[in-house]
Amino acid sequence: MKKILSFGAFLLLGIIIFLPKANIYYSAEEALASAHLYLSGESVNDRFLYLDVRDASLLLDSMPIGTIEHIRVIPLIFFNRATITSLNFSGEFASLFPEGIEYLTFTYSLLHPLSIVIEGKGGFGPVHGEIDLKNERLEVIFEPSQIMRAYPLLLAKLHKSDKGLVYETSF
Numbered sequence: 001m002k003k004i005l006s007f008g009a010f011l012l013l014g015i016i017i018f019l020p021k022a023n024i025y026y027s028a029e030e031a032l033a034s035a036h037l038y039l040s041g042e043s044v045n046d047r048f049l050y051l052d053v054r055d056a057s058l059l060l061d062s063m064p065i066g067t068i069e070h071i072r073v074i075p076l077i078f079f080n081r082a083t084i085t086s087l088n089f090s091g092e093f094a095s096l097f098p099e100g101i102e103y104l105t106f107t108y109s110l111l112h113p114l115s116i117v118i119e120g121k122g123g124f125g126p127v128h129g130e131i132d133l134k135n136e137r138l139e140v141i142f143e144p145s146q147i148m149r150a151y152p153l154l155l156a157k158l159h160k161s162d163k164g165l166v167y168e169t170s171f
Contacts (some may be wrong), residue, residue, distance in 0.1 A: 019075055021051040027043065036061050038066070050074045058087070066090050066100070080108045087122075096154055098147045099123025106131075124148055127165075140167045 022044050029039055042056035053071040056134040057064060069086035094100075101122035108116045114133040118140060124147060129140035142148065142165040148155060156163040 016076060017048050021073065021075060024075065025051055025053065025073065037065075042071075043067075046060075049076075064090050065093050078110045082106045096123070096151065097108050097122070098151055098154075124151075124154075136171050138169050138171060141165070142167070 022132045025044060030080070032038065038059040039053075039056040040059060041048065043054045043124050045052045045054075051073040053073075054069070056068040056071065058066050066087055066089040068084055069088075070083075074081045080159075083127075084101070084104045087104070089100055090098050098148070099122065101120060103119040104127075106116050106118055114132065114134040116133065118127070118131065119128040120127045125143045125145040127140060127142050129138070131138050139166060140160065141161075141163045146167055148165065155165070160166075
């Protein structure tokens with residue numbers, strides 16, 4: 001029994017190490033392109049158990065939206081996580097979002113295969129939410145803060161509920 005478990009653990013580790021993480025990243029980049037979002041100027045490094053992307057510029061069509069300092073993708077087959085660190089908005093987008101985003105984490109687990117959990121923090125305070133893959137819905141909940149009042153364009157997209165300020169959309 002020990003041999004079977006050891007073999008299974010080594011097989012899983014081998015799959016994770018040799019998983020083409022960079023190719024998965026470029027496929028995700030192509031999916032973003034269908035929404036006219038592009039990442040450029042980034043450096044992509046496969047680090048055996050995870051993928052690191054550094055210094056990416058975020059573009060909407062050809063208009064710069066902001067910069068992303070770091071993206072880490074951890075594909076562990078049964079549990080996957082992508083963390084975006086230090087997203088700073090530029091130009092006219094800086095007036096839409098308070099002080100950028102410190103981090104956004106997207107977590108997918110086979111224990112909950114129909115949803116992706118979102119957690120984050122930024123100039124607007126903490127945020128959490130969920131992407132419902134079955135019903136194709138996105139729900140993001142912001143905790144109300146004084147800073148949010150200075151951004152009426154952002155507040156117009158949110159509605160108040162007992163959970164906080166909620167952004168909902170379908171895709």
